[in-house]
Amino acid sequence: MGGSLSEGLRTVFAVVLSCLVIGFVFMQWSSVKESGNTALTDSNSTITQMDEAKYTQYDAAVVTGSEVVNVIKLHQNDQIYVGVNTGSGMVNYIYSGPSLTGAGADLADARDKTNAAYINPNSKFTGKVIRAVNTDAIVGIEFTKS
Incomplete structure (x- = not known):
C-alpha cells in the first residue's frame, strides 16, 4: 500500500510539474509574441518616416x-x-x-x-x-x- 501511495504522489507531482512547465512556456511565448509585435510596429513607423523624409x-x-x-x-x-x-x-x-x-x-x-x-x-x-x-x-x- 505504501508503494502505491508513493507511486500516486509521484504521478500527481509529475502532472503538476508538467502543467507548471507548460504554463511557463505559454507565458514566455506570449511575452515574445508581444515583443515581436512591438518591434514590427516600430519598424513600420521607421520605414514610413524614412519614406516620407523626401517630402517632410x-x-x-x-x-x-x-x-x-x-x-x-x-x-x-x-x-x-x-x-x-x-x-x-x-x-x-x-x-x-x-x-x-x-x-x-x-x-x-x-x-x-x-x-x-x-x-x-x-x-x-x-x-x-x-x-x-x-x-x-x-x-x-x-x-x-x-
Missing part, C-alpha cells in the same frame, strides 16, 4: 525659387501635388490639388517670366507638407513666397 524635409523650410522648381521636377512622377503661391495666388503642379485627380499646371509656366505663375529663382519660399485628412498620408507640398 521641406516642411517649414525656407528654400529658393530655384529649389522649388527642382522639387517639382524631382517629384513629377510621384503621387503628390506641389502648390506654389508666388503672391499672385496658388498654382498647383503635377496634380491640380489634394484630391490628386486632375493634371496640374505646366512647369514651363513657372519658367516663363511673362506668366503669372512665374517662379523667380531668387525668391524665398516657405514649405508646408499637406496631409490627407482621413489617411494622414502626404498628398502635397505647398510653397508660399516669404
Whole structure:
C-alpha cells in the first residue's frame, strides 16, 4: 500500500510539474509574441518616416525659387501635388490639388517670366507638407513666397 501511495504522489507531482512547465512556456511565448509585435510596429513607423523624409524635409523650410522648381521636377512622377503661391495666388503642379485627380499646371509656366505663375529663382519660399485628412498620408507640398 505504501508503494502505491508513493507511486500516486509521484504521478500527481509529475502532472503538476508538467502543467507548471507548460504554463511557463505559454507565458514566455506570449511575452515574445508581444515583443515581436512591438518591434514590427516600430519598424513600420521607421520605414514610413524614412519614406516620407523626401517630402517632410521641406516642411517649414525656407528654400529658393530655384529649389522649388527642382522639387517639382524631382517629384513629377510621384503621387503628390506641389502648390506654389508666388503672391499672385496658388498654382498647383503635377496634380491640380489634394484630391490628386486632375493634371496640374505646366512647369514651363513657372519658367516663363511673362506668366503669372512665374517662379523667380531668387525668391524665398516657405514649405508646408499637406496631409490627407482621413489617411494622414502626404498628398502635397505647398510653397508660399516669404
